[in-house]
Amino acid sequence: MDVDGGNKRVFQRLRGPPPDGRQQKVCFHWQAGRCNRYPCPFLHGEPPPPNANGMSSKRSHGSSDDSGFSGPRRNPNFSGSSTWGGVHGANKLIRKTEKLCNYWVQGKCSYGESCKYLHSWSVGDGFSLLTQLEGHQKVVTGISLPSGSDKLYTGSKDETVRLWDCQSGQCLAVINLGCDVGCMIVEGPWLFVGVPNFVKVWNTQTSGELSLTGPAGQVYALAVGNNMLFAGTQEGSILAWKFNAATNTFEPVTSLLGHSGPVVSFVVGANRLYSGSMDKTIRVWNLETLQCLQTLTGHTAVVMSVLCWDQFLLSASLDKSVKVWVATESGNLEVTYTHNEEDGVLKLCGMHDSQGKPILLCSCNNNTVHLYDLPSFAERGKIFTKQEVRAIEVGPGGLFFTGDATGQVKVWNWLPEAASSHPKIGGS
Template sequence: MDVDGGNKRVFNRLGGTAGDPRNQKVCYHWLAGKCNRHPCQFLHSELPPHNSNGAFSNRPYGSGENLSFNGPSRRTSNFNTWGRGGGGRGGGRGGGRSGEVVMKGDKICNYWVQGNCSFGERCKFLHSWSLGDGFSLLTQLEGHEKVVSGIVFPSGSNQLYTGSTDETVRVWDCQSGQCAAAINLGGEVGCMISEGPWVFVGIPNFVKAWNTQNLLELSLSGPVGQVYALSVINDMLFAGTQDGSILVWKFNLTANCFEPAASLKGHSRGVVSLVVGANRLYSGSMDNTIRVWNLETLQCLQTLSEHTSVVMSVLCWDQFLLSCSLDKTVKVWFATESGNLEVTYTHHEENGIVTLCGMHDSQGKPILVCSCNDNTVRLYDLPSFAERGKIFTKQEVRAIQSGPGGIFFTGDGTGQVKVWNWIPEPTTSIQ
């Protein structure tokens, strides 16, 4: 369901003229307030600002407190802000690129990746791991031998934890970038999360938990098969498993342990994604559905069936639920007056989407990071889905994590972890 009706309708709303494809793109430099081209080939216009009860406006985004990735708020928002990215791919399949990405090409040179391109600077393909501005590659962490399936940065820690299907968790010193420890778990890591000082790791038939402050280690049994997804809220730990169930543990502060509390049944195949927001648990599954669970009663409130393939990732942003699938779509869900979720916007990609991550750029503007199974990671402004850039990898990225101080991490199928940072806007001083 694509309520924007594809690129044509988005193009018309932006004031485009038939036969002039340049007008389908909004000037990225103009949006940033620094375009010096007169005349500019891209649009110097945007949709009019919403009134005070709207969710979004044309003013710069603030700290992100009201546009949180922690869970849906209760504010009312205007649906029509979605996908108005200046004719980018957000409105429908096969749309043109947004005006902000202006380089000699948008494909990476495979020979350069292998280290033997003979064309050098004359090559018509990119010799870079990224395309776009506003972010850059800081460093690479080498050590894992297989797919990186989890990345976490525990609260109060100066160490990064990464998990892999090579059956290890590696601990990285953030000052030196060196691997401080490699922990063999005896099973493939399916997922990782952190909550406060705790790190939770899903492996076949178990959830491993350890406290990075007091070094307490726990092993939680009960899962059948691989643990694909984890989430924590209100001292409750949820684990999505290969057999389609969601196991629940509650933390006993007195005994300093996690005690089994419930098992949520309903999915017919493995649960591969979990997120908590607005007193709800959302679970995405290999059965192509998303289930909505009440956190107080642990009952299923609704089953969302609009995806046609595996629901790989679910994410809460502001009052919206975002979901991605191997069906090549990101769907944006919004609660109606009855409380049920309905699709309010569908974003199309040319390839299946593996995972989503929400973060803020150096100006506090919300960014959606989408990993696709064509070995690219796409970065989009929210809610417009204007494309900010791309990241290229040797194999698809399965894990993305934001960190403190404007950094974020990607982990790919080769075992490589890349560290990126958002570049602050330059400030000008008045003499």
């Protein structure tokens, strides 16, 4: 695939309307490399980037069905889309010199406010840390908040699933599985947990429990689409089950073959299943026929995460890049923009801020989570953690959750806080 040529070709088709010619003052602080205002009333770069217009104004509630984070369309209308990447690098909020104070993390920095390093778990405006949930002893691999529930589920490689009360922030129960939790999702009343050689299933309403057999090795990814459950396995196969209401069981449907390495990431959108693998590829599956429609080969390392936003597919890899794919007139996906990071990318998650603007959360293996505006990739803020974040989940009313490799789960929210629209986790 001619990636560079494709970038330029589709980039031109996605370019928004030209600036209206109004004179705007360039931000003095931005020119000096130290503007930290959002939104800044002055211009960052010249000419100004086109207006973002590629996202529904609906807020995300952790579901791909009620926000702009949905499946790619096969034949998008390019003329209404915004320019990816904006003015490259011009809108960066975070300076590379910023660093978290390790002594502050350990609770023993003697410099206090005069310390030249950060004494905060985040930088940026518009969001804040609500509370921390302590209990897991190893990397958090799954976070799930059932729709309409005031209970949060988290899974970890410490071989446990924990149940948290959203009002008090207290741990209500610990389920000892005796094996690593590879992933976790919630669909309706069902909680699905991927473990070696099984998918554990709990009905959160009836407390019923099932074990789905078939996987060989660890289950790294789970997804639900077209009334089927899909599991990505260590051996590279994708197993599918369908729920039988008459018997109250999940029956095997088929096994999707094609990946030559473990399947570690899934996303469902537009009647497609997108699977990312350690074989460095993404496969596109038709959810009706369960046939592979296309194999995407743009990455040079494991594809850690895939995400659907509007008509685009976003993919993240340890090759230090986030790629944006769009469907051409023929229906095939090609790269339209590549965002490069300084470190490998572990996880992508999409949501909206308190103003309804689309935000991409991008976790890297340098113990940071970047928050970017879409489609410009202008940086809105950065979250710092003791170790890398492997799990991110979105909740209602501007809530979002991060789980890191130390076992710590942090709860964040976008400001202003809408107390009546979401459960308060550990709040007063």
